[in-house]
């Protein structure tokens with residue numbers, strides 16, 4: 001592995017003030033994500049996984065330390081600068097970025113291209129390509145409530161990759177799925193890494209899923225073990 005890392009953190013701390021007291025949620029995180037890797041973060045509830053995903057996705061900034069994404073210093077950039085990079089380069093599969101209930105699968109994926117500022121002439125082809133990749137070509141005009149949980153998750157994946165991000169972040173993407181559907185999502189992630197040349201970083205509690213990771217970071221109380 002000689003390729004430059006896509007993302008590198010150095011001594012990253014994140015501290016929140018809770019009731020006037022500092023709460024150190026991340027304590028000196030050193031992490032590297034390389035191109036086309038599948039990296040997993042595991043750890044108990046409350047260990048700091050989501051806080052770290054928010055930082056590497058540019059949604060939040062560290063209290064101390066450095067985060068370099070594609071040679072850009074996320075720790076030193078303004079919110080506006082990070083937002084611009086995030087819209088183009090990062091895809092999220094987070095509960096908070098769930099599907100819009102009144103829009104069809106097609107319209108949900110199209111929305112992500114609109115948000116990323118992709119020229120509208122290319123939307124149709126790309127939306128169809130992404131829904132095909134996740135195996136939902138035949139259901140593209142269904143709304144989320146007309147789809148199963150696993151199908152909704154696949155639309156969320158299509159939506160997250162449509163703008164061709166280099167990094168895809170997923171917070172517990174298989175938490176609501178049974179083991180068969182989880183295996184399908186993981187196999188889809190492996191396909192996407194190849195075809196879309198993306199790096200995926202996800203959190204999970206599921207030991208069977210960890211087996212397919214290129215690298216697993218074990219988070220204990222805000223540090224890696």
Ligand SMILES: Nc1ncnc2c1ncn2[C@@H]1O[C@H](COP(=O)(O)OP(=O)(O)OP(=O)(O)O)[C@@H](O)[C@H]1O
Pocket residue numbers: 016017018023025043044045046047048049050051052
């Ligand atoms: N904005 C905030 N202000 C204060 N405390 C916070 C804030 N965000 C997170 N925390 C605290 O940081 C700790 C870690 O939270 P985080 O959500 O990162 O854990 P997690 O490992 O993702 O847990 P889960 O698996 O339950 O999602 C928790 O104790 C949480 O209460």
